[in-house]
Amino acid sequence: MTIDTWVTIAASAVGAATPLTYAALGEVVTERAGVLNLGVEGMMLVGAMAGFAVGIMTGSLWLAYLAAALGGAMIALLFAVLTLSLQTNQVATGLALTLFGIGLSAFAGRGFVGMPIARVPLLHLPGLSDLPVLGRLLFSYDLPVYGSLVMCAAIAWFLQRTRAGLRLRAVGEQPGAAHALGEPVIRIRYLAALFGGAMSGIAGAYLSTAVTPMWAEGMSAGRGWIALALVVFGTWRPWRVLGGAYLFGLVTVLQLYAQGLGIHIPSEFLSMLPYIATIVVLVFVCRDGRTILLNQPASLGRSFHPGA
């Protein structure tokens, strides 16, 4: 194996990791506010469909990603109304959102199956992109990849270094105390859920315009769930989540290259790798129950009713 192959593998791993990064980072913000939205898979699919459809119809990728973010946020709003205003069970509602998102995207996207779309263009940075090895490894990606790094830095800064981030975390840890201090608990949770939805939507759009530039029913194939597991893996911290996503990107891509490396295992078993890796990683992180207890937002998944 040449350096060239390894660089190719690393570069495609980044591509495979990017949808996971967006979805998991969005979910970090949502969960830090105490809202457990298990509907990431559904929101990703709606984003993938909306982004693809708008991309085809307008030819503009900016509009495509905007539509994907809006689409994801819209169905996250549905989740928020149910769980935050109507106090429904967050686990059950998240599952409903997933099933609904799968159905909605399949229904609305039926006219777009099999259509080709131009992939998001790779940026060519003069000078940097032409560097040997490093140029391909670091400076030959598309805009959404760099965007995901910026988002990660921004979210880490927001959560740890800003007053608004502190308020959001307070709402996720002790909504009762935050409420007593006059924080609009429900409103903050709404915003966090909408942000998570928009990020999942963008994650979906990256799937349908870059990872595999096409639209197919259920094309996210469990990536939304892997993103949810990554949030646990990253103990609700943006940079760790990002690292986890790249690890998963690598696992996903290695299975594609395994045949080329002379490993002769039926492709089905190689395709199982990301799912097995998710389980293994969860076991590894959770094996000591305290890690999760210490890091998980204290009121994650619990309803809060200010009047009661």
Next chain:
Amino acid sequence: MPQRHRMAMPAENHWWPWRLERRSRPSALMRLASSPLAAVAMIICGFVALRFIGIDPIAAFKVFFVEPVSSLYGVGELLLKATPLMLCALGLAPGYRANVWNIGAEGQFTIGAIVGAGIGLFFNSQLGAATLPLMLLGGIAGGMAWAAIPAFLRLRFHTSEIFVSLMLVYIAQLLLSWLVHGPWRDPAGQNFPQSPPLPDSATLQPLFEGARVNIVFLIGLGLAAAFWWFERFTAAGFRLRVGGLAPAAAAYAGISERRNVWLALMISGGAAGLAGISEVAGPIGMLQPVVSPGYGFAAIIVAFVGRLHPFGIVLSSLLMSALYLGGESAQVELQLPSSVTGLFQGTLLFFLLAAELFIHFRLRPVART
């Protein structure tokens, strides 16, 4: 620090003249009415949406809910499709009551189908008349084994059974795909990815002439009664309920979480495995790359719409089966895509969750100031 948000009272509902108020006791009426209300709301919402894309709602209603069951064969199909949904949902419900969230029934269904079909395909000649019962037992064992993984990992390593059971769905489906593309492929099957057909002695025969519904539907009804008895009259059923309603009290009373988690996952895994082998030994008759149109996931909705009560689940599985049949007939007659079924299912669950709110809360007009 600005004093602004310390002084301001949270603005709740000033733009909406009603507010939610917790009832002093849960409403018995709403407990019964929430599921029918949700079903009606879904149907109205669905047909308004169909009207919107230019389909006459009355005609659509006939195509969806009347035509599929206007023959004996149709009624048989309704019961046939309700069977796997009922089995999976019956199994899931006790766990959901106990706060054990197995969402991987689809995977346990698939493994049950694989194990059961394996017995039928390879041991049929040795087993003779015992083949079919052993296939069903094998299916149950397969589903249980697959559900044992999330149970063990949750208790030993504190991993969430939600993620593990779901990841195992994909793994099970890939395993099935490998089997029917590789070692179990029918040599006489013209290269189609499918196993040889199951012999007659390994196939569930229809209950009556002219329909496809088989004995497993009756087993499902029997299980519903057994589950009702189990939850209401046995100590184990009581411990499951308490474990979900009041985990702290349950721990204080010495109720073992370990036992609850194992029990809940074994019940749901076994039931899903039985559903899986029943589909393969019944209407399908062989292993294919896909043995379920998402029954394991739809069963989550069935369980909630049945309000996690065994008899409620029997009714809601019939409703969900009607949605599947209606979706199929709408595909043929109205050229609607099959995904319309999934859309209806998701909508139904949303409405149900919203309707359940009114069991514990009510709307009160806000006095204007």
